[in-house]
Amino acid sequence: xxxxxxxxxxxxxxxxxxxxxxxxxxxxxxxxxxxxxxxxxxxxxxxxxxxxxxxxxxxxxxxxxxxxxxxxxxxxxxxxxxxxxxxxxxxxxxxxxxxxxxxxxxxxxxxxxxxxxxxxxxxxxxxxxxxxxxxxxxxxxxxxxxxxxxxxxxxxxxxxxxxxxxxxxxxxxxxxxxxxxxxxxxxxxxxxxxxxxxxxxxxxxxxxxxxxxxxxxxxxxxxxxxxxxxxxxxxxxxxxxxxxxxxxxxxxxxxxxxxxxxxxxxxxxxxxxxxxxxxxxxxxxxxxxxxx
Amino acid sequence: xxxxxxxxxxxxxxxxxxxxxxxxxxxxxxxxxxxxxxxxxxxxxxxxxxxxxxxxxxxxxxxxxxxxxxxxxxxxxxxxxxxxxxxxxxxxxxxxxxxxxxxxxxxxxxxxxxxxxxxxxxxxxxxxxxxxxxxxxxxxxxxxxxxxxxxxxxxxxxxxxxxxxxxxxxxxxxxxxxxxxxxxxxxxxxxxxxxxxxxxxxxxxxxxxxxxxxxxxxxxxxxxxxxxxxxxxxxxxxxxxxxxxxxxxxxxxxxxxxxxxxxxxxxxxxxxxxxxxxxxxxxxxxxxxxxx
Numbered sequence: 001x002x003x004x005x006x007x008x009x010x011x012x013x014x015x016x017x018x019x020x021x022x023x024x025x026x027x028x029x030x031x032x033x034x035x036x037x038x039x040x041x042x043x044x045x046x047x048x049x050x051x052x053x054x055x056x057x058x059x060x061x062x063x064x065x066x067x068x069x070x071x072x073x074x075x076x077x078x079x080x081x082x083x084x085x086x087x088x089x090x091x092x093x094x095x096x097x098x099x100x101x102x103x104x105x106x107x108x109x110x111x112x113x114x115x116x117x118x119x120x121x122x123x124x125x126x127x128x129x130x131x132x133x134x135x136x137x138x139x140x141x142x143x144x145x146x147x148x149x150x151x152x153x154x155x156x157x158x159x160x161x162x163x164x165x166x167x168x169x170x171x172x173x174x175x176x177x178x179x180x181x182x183x184x185x186x187x188x189x190x191x192x193x194x195x196x197x198x199x200x201x202x203x204x205x206x207x208x209x210x211x212x213x214x215x216x217x218x219x220x221x222x223x224x225x226x227x228x229x230x231x232x233x234x235x236x237x238x239x240x241x242x243x244x245x246x247x248x249x250x251x252x253x254x255x256x257x258x259x260x261x262x263x264x265x266x267x268x269x270x271x272x273x274x275x276x277x278x279x280x281x282x283x284x285x286x287x288x289x290x291x292x
Numbered sequence: 293x294x295x296x297x298x299x300x301x302x303x304x305x306x307x308x309x310x311x312x313x314x315x316x317x318x319x320x321x322x323x324x325x326x327x328x329x330x331x332x333x334x335x336x337x338x339x340x341x342x343x344x345x346x347x348x349x350x351x352x353x354x355x356x357x358x359x360x361x362x363x364x365x366x367x368x369x370x371x372x373x374x375x376x377x378x379x380x381x382x383x384x385x386x387x388x389x390x391x392x393x394x395x396x397x398x399x400x401x402x403x404x405x406x407x408x409x410x411x412x413x414x415x416x417x418x419x420x421x422x423x424x425x426x427x428x429x430x431x432x433x434x435x436x437x438x439x440x441x442x443x444x445x446x447x448x449x450x451x452x453x454x455x456x457x458x459x460x461x462x463x464x465x466x467x468x469x470x471x472x473x474x475x476x477x478x479x480x481x482x483x484x485x486x487x488x489x490x491x492x493x494x495x496x497x498x499x500x501x502x503x504x505x506x507x508x509x510x511x512x513x514x515x516x517x518x519x520x521x522x523x524x525x526x527x528x529x530x531x532x533x534x535x536x537x538x539x540x541x542x543x544x545x546x547x548x549x550x551x552x553x554x555x556x557x558x559x560x561x562x563x564x565x566x567x568x569x570x571x572x573x574x575x576x577x578x579x580x581x582x583x584x
Contacts, residue, residue, distance in 0.1 A: 036456065097498060154502045164328065165502030166458070172499055177491035177517050183524035184517070186498050199469035206389060206478055207464055208500060210446045210457030225469050225476070232475035 004134040007127040007286040014283065016276045017131065020238040024214060025138040031236045033214055035139040040215035041205055041226060044146035044153065044170075047219045047242045048128045048161065050113070050250060052257040055120040056148045057084070059107050063091040077258060084259070085192060088149075092173060093190030096180070097151060100188055104155040118291060121156045126289040128217075128242075132161055140215070145204055146170040147197040147222060151188065169208050171196040197222040202229035217242065220261040224269060231273060239275035241266055246281040296426040299419040299578040306575065308568045309423065312530040316506060317430040323528045325506055327431040332507035333497055333518060336438035336445065336462075339511045339534050340420045340453065342405070342542060344549040347412040348440045349376070351399050355383040369550060376551070377484060380441075384465060385482030388472070389443060392480055396447040410583060413448045418581040420509075420534075424453055432507070437496055438462040439489040439514060443480065461500050463488045489514040494521035509534065512553040516561060523565060531567035533558055538573040 008014040024033040045051035053073065064071050069090060076083050092100065108121050116123065132142050142163055146153060150170040157168050174189035196204050202225050205213060216223075216230035217240035227239045243263070244253050254263050270277050280287065300306040316325040337343035345365065356363050361382060368375050384392065400413050408415065424434050434455055438445060442462040449460050466481035488496050494517050497505060508515075508522035509532035519531045535555070536545050546555050562569050572579065 150499065150502060166500060168502065169500075175495045175498065177494050177521070179520075184494070184520045186495060186521075202469050202476070203467045203478060206467065207442065208458060208461075210442060210460065228471075228476045229469070229478075232477075 004137060005127065005130045007130055007284055009283055009285050011283050013276055013278055017238070017240070018134075020215070020236070021134060021138050021140075024236055033235045037211060037214065037235060038135075038138070038140040039209055039211050039213040040135050040140050040142040041201075041209075041213045041217070041230065042128070042132075042142060042144050043201075043218040043220075043223045043226070044144050044148060044157070046244065046256060047217050047223070048144065049124040052251050052253075054148065054258060055123065056152045057087070057258060058111060058113075058120060059104065059152065060087045060091040062107060062111060063103065067091065081259060088173075088192065089190040092149060092151070093188055095188050097175070097186040097188060100151055101155055104152055108156045116288070118288065121160050122289060122291050124160055124289065125242075125284070126286050127284045129161060129289060132163070135215070136162065141167065143167040143169060143205070143209060143213075145196055145201050145226065147195060149173070169196065169204055199225045201226035205229065214238070216240070218266065219244070220256050220263050221265040222261055224266050227266070227269070227275065231275075239270070239273070241270045241275055241277045243267070243277055243279050245279050246284075246287065248281075249287045250280060252281075296429060297419065297422045299422055299576055301575055301577050303575050305568055305570055309530070309532070310426075312507070312528070313426060313430050313432075316528055325527045329503060329506065329527060330427075330430070330432040331501055331503050331505040332427050332432050332434040333493075333501075333505045333509070333522065334420075334424075334434060334436050335493075335510040335512075335515045335518070336436050336449070337440060338536065338548060339509050339515070340436065341416040344543050344545075346440065346550060347415065348444045349379070349550060350403060350405075350412060351396065351444065352379045352383040354399060354403060355395065359383065373551060380465075380484065381482040384441060384443070385480055387480050389467070389478040389480060392443055393447055396444055400448045408580070410580065413452050414581060414583050416452055416581065417534075417576070418578045419576045421453060421581060424455070427507070428454065433459065435459040435461060435497070435501060435505075437488055437493050437518065439487060441465070461488065461496055491517045493518035497521065506530070508532070510558065511536070512548050512555050513557040514553055516558050519558070519561070519567065523567075531562070531565070533562045533567055533569045535559070535569055535571050537571050538576075538579065540573075541579045542572060544573075 023029055023031040042048055045054050113123050135142050148170050150168055153168050153170055154165045158165050172193045174191040174193055176187045178187055194200055212233040213230045214235050215238045216227045219242040230237050231239055244251050315321055315323040334340055337346050405415050427434050440462050442460055445460050446457045450457050464485045466483040466485055468479045470479055486492055504525040505522045506527050507530045508519045511534040522529050523531055536543050
């Protein structure tokens with residue numbers, strides 16, 4: 001069998017992941033889980049991709065400047081969540097879904113991360129891409145539940161992570177159906193219908209997947225309810241916590257860099273329940289994939 | 293090639309369906325659509341299953357009686373949408389998703405349709421089940437977008453229609469995540485978050501599927517935006533309208549029997565745009581499947 005996780009070092013973390021997948025996919029094991037129930041859920045920012053800055057915030061800042069209403073990252077940080085919501089309203093609303101799709105598609109091919117000089121679609125973790133591939137090869141359906149926006153992520157995430165668009169679920173804004181000059185269209189509004197974070201994540205999982213996951217991965221306290229909900233299921237389950245410990249190759253922090261979301265409760269729960277903590281510096285031999 | 297639509301008579305309706313599927317699945321045809329884009333969307337009540345009565349309303353009436361607050365179908369009909377919403381609050385709220393699942397599972401195995409004496413899970417159209425199978429065999433992903441509730445439908449619809457739970461999308465009520473005695477649980481509230489009908493259907497399709505369908509099927513004006521949205525897509529598309537013309541084997545009506553939803557606009561659009569109208573009496577040799 002080829003090693004489908006070549007960017008993972010041979011640490012107990014890798015062992016626990018490989019052992020779990022084997023245990024639930026082996027039809028002769030007591031721990032076997034039927035394929036239909038092999039659902040895995042992942043947070044995106046900070047779990048599958050770098051969140052310093054959030055790709056979507058970088059997009060929003062660039063688009064705000066284009067729209068003649070520039071904001072700086074520092075102004076945004078000082079303004080906290082309300083400032084981020086204002087920026088989202090300005091840059092994600094009053095536009096049809098088709099036009100928004102085009103705007104994101106254009107941006108993602110040209111914008112570059114300020115420190116690494118890479119496209120944002122490649123500011124993703126190669127070891128996690130490999131994990132998604134290993135899960136797929138073992139009959140899992142992997143879903144992404146992000147606090148970001150689905151209309152933003154679905155432009156690039158399906159290609160990068162190998163999941164179909166419908167398995168990318170995120171925060172959602174109000175949308176209106178209307179008849180435009182060229183036929184029916186969906187107009188994105190300026191109200192955030194729900195923020196897919198915290199307790200909303202298991203609710204979104206229930207409403208969209210309709211099944212309880214057996215694997216969940218996150219990196220801040222906003223992911224804790226998703227991991228708790230997964231851990232409480234009837235099958236054997238695995239919870240993964242990504243810890244940002246690698247200042248050289250990525251970042252080292254214990255609060256998310258823009259909004260300051262804490263990781264204390266998540267790490268405490270991981271310790272209490274023996275969840276698997278991924279130490280980026282120790283567990284990963286490579287962080288980013290080769291640029292396409 | 294075996295005929296995968298044996299319950300369809302050899303009418304122009306069947307021909308138009310078979311021709312469309314062949315045209316989009318044939319890699320050598322100009323009309324070829326890549327498999328990832330072969331998305332089909334179906335209304336449920338009146339399109340895939342009998343809506344006289346709605347299975348979910350029959351469940352709600354039985355559950356209301358069990359809860360000591362009986363209502364009659366006539367009272368419900370007289371009260372219209374507000375009465376239905378009151379009944380939904382009473383019978384679908386203040387219960388965990390696990391307990392609700394159990395209640396529906398118990399009911400669906402015992403309740404019988406008053407006229408046909410069949411279980412509600414078999415009050416579904418055999419020709420439409422065959423169509424779902426034909427679509428699946430041709431690389432389509434079929435989704436159900438229903439005005440009913442996902443927690444109700446997902447208990448029985450996946451087995452009956454052969455679609456996974458996540459492809460059953462419906463109206464949604466408020467849900468709360470909480471820690472119960474036995475671990476985390478989701479508590480269904482009494483507020484309807486959205487009613488998946490009319491203009492909400494294309495919005496739900498956008499938010500959950502994230503792709504524009506190429507086939508849509510419905511039976512009342514509440515399905516018109518879904519069919520319009522599908523018809524406006526870039527690929528070749530097919531719109532199906534199920535017309536209830538069979539008083540002997542099912543029902544004959546032009547307004548939905550409980551809420552009186554009209555079919556006038558849908559049929560006018562079908563006529564204007566040459567959509568395919570399914571005449572149950574003429575086009576189907578069989579209506580219901582054998583009882584399991």
